[in-house]
Amino acid sequence: MKRILAFTMATLMMLSLIGCACATNDNQGNETGTSLVDGNQTNDNNENNTNNQTNEGETTGNNAAGGNSGETADTVAQALLADFKAQVAKNTDIDAQEIADKLLQNNVIKFSGATMEVEEGLLTGFGEAEIRGFDDGVMFSPMIGTIPFIGYVFELEDETDASAFVQMLKDNANPRWNICTVAEETVAENVGDMVFFVMSPQQFEE
Numbered sequence: 001m002k003r004i005l006a007f008t009m010a011t012l013m014m015l016s017l018i019g020c021a022c023a024t025n026d027n028q029g030n031e032t033g034t035s036l037v038d039g040n041q042t043n044d045n046n047e048n049n050t051n052n053q054t055n056e057g058e059t060t061g062n063n064a065a066g067g068n069s070g071e072t073a074d075t076v077a078q079a080l081l082a083d084f085k086a087q088v089a090k091n092t093d094i095d096a097q098e099i100a101d102k103l104l105q106n107n108v109i110k111f112s113g114a115t116m117e118v119e120e121g122l123l124t125g126f127g128e129a130e131i132r133g134f135d136d137g138v139m140f141s142p143m144i145g146t147i148p149f150i151g152y153v154f155e156l157e158d159e160t161d162a163s164a165f166v167q168m169l170k171d172n173a174n175p176r177w178n179i180c181t182v183a184e185e186t187v188a189e190n191v192g193d194m195v196f197f198v199m200s201p202q203q204f205e206e
Contacts, residue, residue, distance in 0.1 A: 075202040077187040079108040084196040096153040100138040110204035111142040125150045125199060129172035133160035148181035151198035162190040169197050
């Protein structure tokens with residue numbers, strides 16, 4: 001009987017800790033909602049929150065990433081999208097792995113990250129949907145799994161319709177792919193046969 005009681009109490013304590021962790025994340029602004037934007041438009045629903053948190057001196061890239069155009073970006077996702085576009089424009093032969101590596105060097109990234117090649121099928125962040133239609137895919141993300149950030153760079157197959165592929169990513173993106181965390185912004189866009197996708201907070205705390 002004592003063992004049963006001790007096990008029950010331990011279980012209740014674990015559940016309460018998990019609940020506290022979720023509540024803490026939600027109280028930090030994670031329930032501001034998620035927006036799907038096409039890269040050229042800003043998140044209108046969270047515009048005021050974004051303006052308060054944006055570092056006005058922040059640029060859309062850095063010298064290492066080849067995206068230092070001098071333009072300012074409102075959010076992490078928009079800064080990375082601008083960096084992605086600059087890289088593809090600068091080098092049309094660049095591959096997905098090179099782009100992902102350089103995106104992790106962007107000044108807006110405030111975590112230690114890593115990249116991983118992915119194959120067609122079930123991918124993190126898209127629930128039960130199978131993501132198909134690409135030749136080369138690379139995921140870039142934090143080494144710490146509790147940070148609500150995940151990104152992908154895809155190089156599409158010749159026969160894949162880029163706009164349809166981007167829409168598939170948007171339709172199946174799950175900002176709550178990780179327990180007790182939620183991304184605030186989702187961005188997906190292509191430049192030719194190269195596709196950029198990211199779910200992230202609007203800003204990282206310093």
